[in-house]
Amino acid sequence: MGIRVVAGLGVLLVLLAGPAAAQPARSATPRPPEGSVALTLPEAVFLGLRNNRGIRGDYLQRIADRFALRVAENSFAPRLSIAGDIGRSRNAGVNVTQAGLGPVVSVDTPTGARFTMSWLATQTNVRGQTPQAPSQIGFQVEQPLLAGGGIDYAMAPRRIARISEQGAKLRLQAQVIDQISQIIVAYRALLQSQEQLRIAGDSLRRARELVEVNRALISAGRLAQVELIQSEASIAQQELQLIGAQNAANAARLSLLVLMGIDPASPVWASERPAAPAVRIDLDRALATAYAKQPGFLSTMLAIEVNRINLDIARNQRLWDVSIVASTGQQALRSQVLDTIGALSTVRSDFNIGLRVNIPIGVLSREQQEVNATVALRQSEVAAEQARDTVRAQTENAVRTIEAQRRQAQLAARARQLTAEQLSAELIKLQAGRSSNFQVVSFQTALQQAESAELAAVIAYLNALTAMDQVLGTTLETWRISLNEP
Numbered sequence: 011m012g013i014r015v016v017a018g019l020g021v022l023l024v025l026l027a028g029p030a031a032a033q034p035a036r037s038a039t040p041r042p043p044e045g046s047v048a049l050t051l052p053e054a055v056f057l058g059l060r061n062n063r064g065i066r067g068d069y070l071q072r073i074a075d076r077f078a079l080r081v082a083e084n085s086f087a088p089r090l091s092i093a094g095d096i097g098r099s100r101n102a103g104v105n106v107t108q109a110g111l112g113p114v115v116s117v118d119t120p121t122g123a124r125f126t127m128s129w130l131a132t133q134t135n136v137r138g139q140t141p142q143a144p145s146q147i148g149f150q151v152e153q154p155l156l157a158g159g160g161i162d163y164a165m166a167p168r169r170i171a172r173i174s175e176q177g178a179k180l181r182l183q184a185q186v187i188d189q190i191s192q193i194i195v196a197y198r199a200l201l202q203s204q205e206q207l208r209i210a211g212d213s214l215r216r217a218r219e220l221v222e223v224n225r226a227l228i229s230a231g232r233l234a235q236v237e238l239i240q241s242e243a244s245i246a247q248q249e250l251q252l253i254g255a256q257n258a259a260n261a262a263r264l265s266l267l268v269l270m271g272i273d274p275a276s277p278v279w280a281s282e283r284p285a286a287p288a289v290r291i292d293l294d295r296a297l298a299t300a301y302a303k304q305p306g307f308l309s310t311m312l313a314i315e316v317n318r319i320n321l322d323i324a325r326n327q328r329l330w331d332v333s334i335v336a337s338t339g340q341q342a343l344r345s346q347v348l349d350t351i352g353a354l355s356t357v358r359s360d361f362n363i364g365l366r367v368n369i370p371i372g373v374l375s376r377e378q379q380e381v382n383a384t385v386a387l388r389q390s391e392v393a394a395e396q397a398r399d400t401v402r403a404q405t406e407n408a409v410r411t412i413e414a415q416r417r418q419a420q421l422a423a424r425a426r427q428l429t430a431e432q433l434s435a436e437l438i439k440l441q442a443g444r445s446s447n448f449q450v451v452s453f454q455t456a457l458q459q460a461e462s463a464e465l466a467a468v469i470a471y472l473n474a475l476t477a478m479d480q481v482l483g484t485t486l487e488t489w490r491i492s493l494n495e496p
Contacts, residue, residue: 048281058193061271075178082171107135122159148339156329184305187485196266201280203259213458214248303483317387324383331368408478415471422464429460
């Protein structure tokens with residue numbers, strides 16, 4: 011038996027060149043009802059991506075996620091604010107009005123230092139005196155040396171925001187994969203119900219043909235009149251099953267339309283044929299792909315990175331608070347300040363520099379933060395180990411299920427073929443008077459059951475392939491879908 015390699019599922023798939031792929035037998039290509047719209051599986055998937063309300067909600071959340079990253083990336087940008095105050099007081103019978111207004115600019119740096127520059131212009135009015143308008147320009151820098159200092163500490167929020175953005179993308183990817191998988195399964199449920207409707211129709215046709223054969227044999231005196239009762243009972247049973255199949259088809263159609271976000275009254279008809287090539291999957295490559303692409307597993311790895319950063323932050327906060335503080339400034343009347351800026355005239359300046367130290371003693375809450383961060387890191391590592399085992403179990407189960415469903419589909423096709431041959435032979439024997447009506451009706455029922463079993467096996471096999479895609483995280487690659495960022 012020769013083999014050839016085909017692409018799919020993000021892993022190595024082997025297309026068997028031996029037994030034909032399972033495909034239920036059909037008397038004729040089913041035609042959609044009058045006024046219905048044919049819908050292929052790719053059309054259902056892409057319409058679902060466009061209209062699904064769950065996916066639309068996830069994309070709206072991405073707007074907030076991206077803005078959160080933007081805020082974190084902007085943490086070292088200068089911040090400008092306008093500070094102002096106004097007040098009126100009465101002291102010893104003298105009314106005093108004071109007002110101040112000025113800009114304040116502050117900048118945080120990746121070393122943990124903060125630079126602040128302010129310019130405050132004030133106006134003091136005292137009744138009976140000349141108004142005073144002093145201005146003060148100040149510049150201050152504060153550099154933590156231990157707690158709160160260092161590039162790792164200052165850059166931690168930005169690193170966490172970037173990791174959180176990756177996690178948000180993975181969550182969106184997982185949601186889209188889940189929605190796609192649900193739409194695919196719902197489409198195949200509609201397809202299966204339509205095929206089951208066809209099978210029920212074919213069974214009813216065969217039952218009616220058998221009645222005609224019985225009547226011809228009765229007219230020829232080769233069959234007793236009582237034998238006709240069993241054939242007519244079979245027709246009633248087939249009509250009952252046909253009504254049930256019609257109801258199931260309508261229910262499956264509504265379920266699919268709800269997932270797609272389309273008007274439930276839309277008369278869609280699944281136009282695909284329930285057939286799939288027989289494939290085998292390389293387990294080692296499947297595991298490697300799952301570890302590299304499954305959104306859920308990758309999210310657990312990102313959680314470890316975030317908890318490591320949080321542990322570094324907690325350890326930094328346990329250090330002494332030691333900072334260098336330096337400031338300089340000028341204070342003068344408004345005219346002097348303008349002269350200083352325009353003509354570089356001398357105005358007295360103040361400058362100071364110092365070391366600030368704060369040593370907490372016996373504060374258990376600082377140690378508690380490190381303990382909590384350590385525990386969170388260990389828990390995330392345990393969760394990652396469990397996730398790795400879960401992914402391996404899911405992948406192995408998916409591979410085994412695909413192989414089992416493939417064999418079941420092939421055996422069901424073989425069983426249906428043999429049952430159909432048995433029915434044909436029994437009809438010939440009935441016309442020759444060598445069989446009974448009971449045997450023919452039994453074989454007709456067996457053929458209907460075999461066709462239904464084959465259809466169910468093929469659909470289950472196709473759904474197993476879809477589940478494998480979901481386990482590996484390769485659904486988007488299989489369907490050539492790229493997620494556009496809002």
